[in-house]
Amino acid sequence: MVIVEFLIKLAQGFGIGALALATGLLFGGIGRKIMARIQRRYGPPFTQNFIDLFKLFSKGSVSHGWAFDLGLVAGFAPMLAAIMFLPIGPFTLLPSDSSLIMIVYLMMMAYLGMAMGVLASGNPNSAIGMSRALMLMAGYEVPFAAVIFSVYLFSKTGYLTQIVAQQSGGFMNWNIVKMPLGFLAVEIALQGMLGEKPFDQAIAPAEIASGPMVELGGKYLGFGMIQHSVGLFLETGIVVDLFLGGAPNFWIFIAKQFVLYFVVILVDAILPRLRIHEATSFFWKLPLFLGILQAVIVIIQGGVLNV
Amino acid sequence: MADIIDEIKSMDLKTSWLGDWEFEVLTPKDRLAATLSYLKAKGFKAFMGLSCVDWIEEGNFELVYILQSYDLALEAIVKTKIPRQRPVIESMGTLWKLCEVYEREMHEFFGIEFTGNPNLKPFFLENWLDIPPLRKDFDTLAFSEELFEFKEDETHGIKSPKRIE
């Protein structure tokens, strides 16, 4: 009986992973299309990312040893694992473990794996790119954490499932209404998380030859693409669950995710790239201020728990 | 302005106006350094370039130093000739450090020796074993045909390289 249950969960898990990947790739494709239209181009077909991924998996590649291979696999496997704890619409595969900080740290494992892989390639460009990515992370994670903590205090729970449940019952119950400043801070942090302009220092193609991905080709680049796509799904999904009240079904969920991603794409289309230390310190100024202000408001409203 | 020309003429050097703001000075090889340092002292502080002309019939290389003065709004072109058979001249690196870079190029493309220039290693060409390529006696077409293996193309009557089928 336990085995049957496990197999059902396994099948569901693969389904969710495939769904997340497909959604992420679709978003990427639509993002490219939107970007093209903003630039008055026709743009690639919105299925372009699927084709690219397929091509990458059929193309030859070079490996710099087992640490390179292990690192690239470790770069997307934890990302897929983290999806299993995310409430997607009404459905969560493992609701009892859907702790927000845990998901954030699982994502960091993916970054660690990716970093190990690309740094094992021994190219200085990838090291520079990785150092930039990490410095940027030191920027955006701080306001993001401040907002996570204020949501914790506000909802008095750490389960994403319960945070979603508390927001049920209409627009006025959503956290975006109750914590607008926090949402703003997260939206800015999301821009950095997804590595879109003005925070694309890590993969600056004309500057450091696409940074971490400089030695990746074929399936390795495909793994990177999976990581990015699933990460896109995961990160926008977290924000939807935190602030936009989850969703009654899958379609509304991805629609909400898409709204967030659309904003990111619009900002990406109009802003140039900042220098890395400007980007990092930017996150420590306005978004962090907003996040902490939000937390203070929550605390004043009586969010502190008596232990 | 004109007094500079007069002064140069008084130094027994050939000089003439090339335009409103440009004059040339012809100087023998052994008076080159003196001429250039005189002009530099007169305000031609900017060294604009060094080039070389191969007068193959005369058997000479003509070195052309181009100087400018921002104060006087004038350009001075100093020319000197050295024999093709033994093209050796002293380096002007002491007057303008920049000159050494041009000398390196002239050395590579004309085979001129600049005594006193410490850095005359190859600049642009890699693995060059023939005579310096900008000399007039260097047959660039023959070189090209030989190295890149031209062959006659019957259909168009032009020469083109061999291809693999």
Add this chain to the structure above:
Amino acid sequence: MNSLLALLIVPITGSAVAAILHRYRFVERLITFLTFCGTFLFLFGIKVGDIFTWHLDFLGKNVEMGLQITPLSIFMLYMTIAFGIVLTFYNLSERSKMKGFLLLLTLTASNWIFMSTDLISFFFAWELMGWSSILMIFGGKHEEKSRHGALYYAMMSIGGSYSMLIGIFLLSNLTGTFSIQSNVSYLMSIMSVHPWWVLGMVSLFFVAFMVKSGIFPFHTWVPYTYGEAPDGFVPYLSSVMSKYGVYGFLIFLPLTLNEHVPSVFGLAWPNYVLLWFGSVTAVVGSVLAFMQDDVKKLFAYSSFSNLGFILAAISLFTPIGLTAGLFHAFNHLLFNGAIFITVIAVISKVGTTRMSEMGGIWQKMPLTFLTFFIGIAAAAGIPPFAGFGSKWMIFQAMISHGLIFATVLLFFASIASFLYLMRAFHAIFLGQLSHKYDNLKEVSMIGKITEVFLLGALIFFGILPGFILDPIDSIVSAFGLKPLPTSGYEYINGFFSSINMVSIFIVVIIAFIFGFALFAVVAKHKKVPQEDNYTAGQIPQDWNLTPEMYQFGYDFYEPMDKELAPFLKVKIDGFFKGFGESVKYIGGAVKEIFTGNVQIYTYLAVGGLVIFVIAGWVVW
């Protein structure tokens, strides 16, 4: 033989034997290892509540001294001795200048600290521990620098000890007893009358503990000392010895539970102040760490940064805070041990501590690389390894009080720790392998066993944290707090949520299996050497490219340095250095009389201490 006494007698006997046989290096190491094992065996004979007392007639006073086992001390004893076994086992193959008998002396002192019931034996054990470790550091690799490091450490230790000594005298003068228990309850009873006086008294003790743990602003000795200590001793210094301070804090922290203590944000203000000391330590340690090029110094900063986390958590003194702090103490011991043991393995092979001279070592030392990788994953708090649970609990404990600024600071420290760990990871193990390391070999069989053991422990305690949380729960209840609910070995229960680590582990493993399956199924790859790398079309041989030139390891976070530079202008280091210089100056005058060397300061300090002790007794 009484097991409690045996915990002191066995190591000190071993120490004597090792000191006699110290010419035979391997024998000495073997004795050290066996003594640690023997001491560990005696641990099975003790249980909570065991007590052993004796009376001492000292300067006409009858003083009761004793040893006692509390849940906290048994936890600490297991932790430290078990780690000592691993370390001494590893040191069997290691050629560093570590003196086994001094380590055993430290072990004696450490056992004594954890078991002592009276302030006198606590103080003597504390001093014994301090001095044996100082002497150990004197034997570091660079003679002059080691002395400097030891001297700095000694100066700070002496400062802390004086502070503690004054506290002991003042306290025992009032109560007429040296028993820790009675003194603490006395302080608690007068708390309602003289709260500020009590807190002043306690802070005298806290200074000593802060010095030992390297808490801001007493952190400055840590990098010097760790950087110069013998390689084989650094893991012990960092993993075990920094925890004595934690133990000390926990003796006196129950005082602040009193309702008469004024509170800030629902937290007694001394706790609030300690919490800020902890948070600032965590941030300062992390930020300073990612600018280091010396690997031992980098992890020295990392070490006290983690102590900052622990202090911040335990200073809350709530069930979850205490659990989180102690859990992090254990996890820190584990992952720091793994990191430092792999680091000293690499240092002993490459012969330098500068990270910019290493690189690409993963190709030559795969197991060491893997252990280090899991170690830093645990240190960064990545599930499902040990280290995640405690960080996760610390954040929950902090935020449940609404301490948003301190929590954000700690989270920043956590992210910054990710940064410096990645820097070390890259600069030591990844990137281009220099040709001078072409003949590098993996560690010996003993080293491999140690590394596999540590690797297993990091994963085991990561997915089954209950094995550590259970004893911690008994400690929490011994402090009179309600322990967190437990629901099985695989669960971590936080304030806001609980996590089943086994299920996370299974999910991650399945994801990895899927990842490797995908890796195997899709198009094949071609293995290329590290020279075959993207160079923008430039051919490496043409411009005599060496791997060192193509390794980006130096000044890894240069833009960040620029951004943080204004915050780093405050130099606490300089204050203490100036203090040390003036002591040196006085010492220099004495030096002319005694014609001694640097050690003269040590003797002077000891002499001063003895005079002070005797004077104190006479006055009393």
Add this chain to the structure above:
Amino acid sequence: MSEWTEIVDYFRGRSMWMLHYCTGCGAIELPPTMTSRWDMERFGITPMATPRQADILLITGYLAIKTLKRVVYTYEQMQAPKWVLGFGSCTINGGIYWDSYNVIESLDKYIPVDIYIAGCMPRPEAILDAFVKLKEMVQKGEAKGYEKYVKNYDWYKANQDRVLKRTSPVLKEIEKVTKIG
């Protein structure tokens, strides 16, 4: 299996990432090709930063001996399947540099070229035409330059070495007449 190959080839043709080796004046034709006027991204062609990621190597113009060396190295760093586009007259027969001592005459003696784009300069329309042509060839399984390179490696290598690894002067008889210096 051949159906599978056809499917793979179909998608490969729809997603070709390009590394542009901008040696000569032709590079100026690429920005309009990429941006809104002509927009090559609609064919799934995107500029890439390194040879590891790229499928197409676009040589925009003349190749000096010095740059040929880099092109060959870059080409060998790319992973199969890979295609080369020779852009402009210079890659075909040397163009206006046909008799230059320092510019190679024909690119396909050194690396296999799948498609040449004639013209000096070829306009962006011509480049797009070449991309579409290449896409058709890839989808039909005709663009096999990388296999030709493997098969005739010795011939290509000999040609490359003849130019790049000269050990004696090319024009021996003249050398006797005039001596350097």
